[in-house]
Amino acid sequence: MAMKTQAILVATDPVYAHWLSEALGGGVEMHLVRSLASMPEVGRIGLAFVEVDPENPGTGAQQVDQLLARHPDVPVFAVGAESSSEAVLTAVRAGARDYFVLNKDNDNLAGLVGKVLRRSSTGARGNDQARLYSLVSAAPSDGVAFLGGHLALALADRAPPGERVLLIDLASPVGASLVYFNVNQTYTLLDALHDVYRCDQTLIDTAFSRHESGLYVLSLSEETLGFPSLDQQSVIALLETLRLHFGAIVFAVDAHMAVPTLSAVISQSTRSLLVTDQSILRSRQNKTLLQDLGVEACALDRTGLVIEHYRSRLGLTADNLAELLGLPVYSTLGGQPASRIQAMNAGESLFSLAPRDAYARGVLDLTDRLERSGEAGDLLPAAGSGWASRLFAG
Template identity: 30%
Template sequence: MQTRPMLYSINRPELGVDLPFYSSDEKRAKHVATRLRHMANVHWVDTRDIGGTGEPVHLPGSPLVLLDYSLMQAEHSSMLARRLIDGTPGVSLLAVGSLGNDKAGVVLAAMRAGVNEFLDIDAKDEDISELLARMNCEVRSPAATPAPVPRSRGRLVLLLGVRAGMGTSTLAAHLGSLASSEKSPAKGAPSDAAGVQVLLLDLGRPAGDAALYLSLPNEFHYENALKSARRIDATLISTAFSTHDGRLSVLSQTAGTLEKPADTAELPVLLDRLRLHFDLLLTDVGGLPVSEVPLPLLREADEIWLVVDQSIGAMMSLDAILRQLDARAMRDARLSLVVNRHDPNDGVTAAQIASRFNLPLLALLPERSRALRGSANQGQLLHQTSPRDLYVRALKGLLGRLQVADASTNERAWWKKLIDRKGR
């Protein structure tokens, strides 16, 4: 039987806003209460009093709840957030933590758990007060913000070409088009059925190449989406994002730009919104050094595919990228190797490259530059002009890797991956 949590009032009761703070650390609760003493009456809920391990937690009404997202409490709070969401539809969750000293990973963990907003305990009083007022207003006026239809979060796959010219944008364009074709809604499904949605996030170099290969206009850019991150919804996506054959959505940087993709505080918000609306985010960051790849992309990626060819320059670039990932503690089990333009007569084999760099070999794509160039010059992709081409057939294995699990298993698989990754 679930134990009823106890409330411990730890600051002035005369303030109008009452907020429960869920944490197992009383000192942390007192610190938060003191910090918010002029804005809210904080009650400490000792999470050690909450029984069970995975059952939903039921609360009366649709309350606003504070969760402890200090470094030591983040993982436990994420698990509790899931239980609160399951047990109390409409609950509003506000993570409380610090953004100092590069704690962006805590923010990402909160967003992955379904937390609505993040309160930086070190922010200015007026910023904290504004956030609390807005969240409290939303709780009091639930009709103004209808609850979204529950769905699994989309997978994020990074295609990281180790240097410019590896064919990463060409690969991304073909995979995105083929994946969206195979993942259309089932025959006989209602017209408003969501189906499986794919977004190609085109951030590689040269900028806008993937959109160019798809013959798409490039009007609403990645930079525009960052500025509008909190407004991203189904309507904005359907009206502003470019689409290929009505299925694949594409978001690119401004074509020809030399600026690295912006990495602002809104990027985690943008990724969170996109992953709610798309089942797969296929992201081309080919040709970017690791230092220019936005950090939230590297942190949130479910898989990172390193695209190389058999040239000595590619081997040197691959070694450098692995060193950079290692320095950021991101050389982990998410990394796989895709050897492009493979020619068995080039001396070094794909298996030898994988063995040399201790990476799993995900795919071997044959040398088909002439055929790919020919289809591109016609304004088409290779599978549109030659559906049985060796390159197209070699993509089948990668398409299988991009399959999205059904909603009943996706969240469980994600939690297993998260726990495994933290363990490593």
């Protein structure tokens, strides 16, 4: 006779026990308790359910947290009389793997629980970590988030089926990527840093914002005043966790981030792009940033320059900047300023609004070179017969 999975249900209403037992079938033995203080001795617990009241989700979420503290390896699910976005998000942030509604998930409850259990047993993707491209600037610039968004969109467009791409926007102006690409966000980067040790696939699917293309976006809120102080350990832990769940991540940041934290991010990156323009002022600012990174013993062998607003006969040339900053030039991005402003104001990418603009074509070319070059050595030249060239042929 097969052994039954032992399940704990923390709830005040026994109707949940009857419902779950019926929905999950005879393979699960349900044990109803009204509080964690009265947990029965049932041997190895395989599942747990906690009632989360939509009117007061904090109490149930606290029980989820306490249950996981005692049994960290047990998948915990939230159940409630009805669904609400606040209840779902509160439960998931506390560590619940999913949220089921009484008498509304009857047909697929067993399948959903099985799916989450399989996801839990499969675990993380091991050493198969996301490619991490960091975009850095010593000075605030609307171009960092704009470039980060376009690079992320290009990566998402060429990603194989099932591979997901994430844009993390920590650049100034705060929350710019949300405006530039018309993304509505309720779960912010600060929320993710707060939940760093509970961030899993369920939280990502439930809380992270998505662009209409499917690109995931995690940004500071537009309403953030000033730039928040970020704990280096939390930032790095979040990046390490997210790299297990995405195929590629674009991390856009400027010098508001503390240099030691920035150094740690660059050290983890597949490639880093120092964003500059042709002005003396910004070049000096970036030179100072590079010197500060050197003090932190930050390796810059996978770092190159991206020069925005580039004009061949105006300001410092690409060769001048490469010599001044001691870095190879990865890309020079020109294009029409009017098209760029129009795209920003419309909340659309240049790929859709002005696909033949030199900026859009330059980002596609850069994406192709980054993806084909990997971590070592110089960037490979653009593939003349590649996808970017074919896109604009004729």
